[in-house]
Amino acid sequence: MPYAGVRSVVGLTTSLALHAVVFMLASTHLGALKDRPDLPPRERTITLLVLQPPEPEKSAPEPDHTTVVADAPAFPPAPIPVPEVGSPVGPAAPSEPASMAAPPAPTAEEWAFASTYKLKNSKGYRYAWGQQVRSMMGTVVEGPDQGMVRFRVEIAPDGSLARLDTLWSTSAAAERLARQAVGSMPRWPPTPTGRPLIFEKTISFSPFASDGPPLYKDDCLPDPPVFTNPFAWDGKSARVQVQADPPEKPDPQTLEDCLKQLPRDSIEAESARDQRLMDQWGWGSSKLGR
Known part of the structure; x- marks a missing residue:
């Protein structure tokens, strides 16, 4: 066959080329290894740590026991006279009842x-x-x-x-x-x-005591109704809210005749009435200090 010889030549040529490339690479690598200088051997470094004990604390210096010769005793300073001041508040005298x-x-x-x-x-x-x-x-x-x-x-x-x-x-x-x-x-x-x-x-x-004459000016008015609790209940009977009775209105003529016989109230009566009210509500001066 005409192509059989060609294939042989091509295969041989390719093989030679590959071998040549391999040879060149090997020679280059070996040359580089030979040209590199030898490195010195690596030395080992050993670090030694030494722990020293702490230094003892310095003790306080001992006091000097040398005898000190005292000077001649000096006279003490004269005391400053303090004037006597009487108490501004004298002793409380016993209060009389x-x-x-x-x-x-x-x-x-x-x-x-x-x-x-x-x-x-x-x-x-x-x-x-x-x-x-x-x-x-x-x-x-x-x-x-x-x-x-x-x-x-x-x-x-x-x-x-x-x-x-x-x-x-x-x-x-x-x-x-x-x-x-x-x-x-x-x-x-x-x-x-x-x-x-x-x-x-x-x-x-x-x-x-705050006893005094009474007041008469309101004696003609009817007495106020007696207070009764409208909510009181005995618990048994029916609940009935009790209404307070209205105050009675006096007859005008009777009131006029009554006012004519009233005496004139005195200042003492007015003062005694006021004092009784103040004592009743705790405002009286007689309550102070008691």
Whole structure:
């Protein structure tokens, strides 16, 4: 075949070329290895760490015990004189207990008015009776004997005492003195209404009492209705809300006639009323320091 020889030639040529390339590469690599200088042998480095113990702390220097020769003793400085200053506040003197003398007894004119004044359950008669009792009890001194006593009094139409009951008392001495005064009082004028007069009266035997004449300017007005709780319930009966009764309106003519017989209120009565209200609400000066 004509191509058989050609194939042989081509294969031989290719083989020779490959061998030539391999030979050139091998010679180049070997030449490079021979031209490289020999490296010195690698030395080993050993590091040694030495740990030293800590240095001991330096002790404080010992004090010098050398004897010090003292100088001659010097005289101490003269003390500075301090002036004596008296205390600005002297010793508190013992306070004297409060006292109040007995009020004067009602005059004949006051008893004459009281025996004719009928309004408000004979208000003038009741006040004059209490003032007469207190005037006979003497001076009161602050202490264990002070106090109050409340009586229920019944006076016969002729002015004689029919009954005297003690409702309560805060001082046995006050009750004893009040009963002694009632027992030694002269016969009083007849009652204004001509009927037995029954009332309750508190006698104050105290240096801080604010008893005074009553006010009469509102005696012609009807008494306010008695308060009743509209929500009170006994738990058994049916619930019924109780309405308070409206205050009664006085007849104009009757009110005018009543106002004509009212006495003129005194300044003492106004002051006593104000003092009683202040004491009631804790604003009175008599409450201070007690």
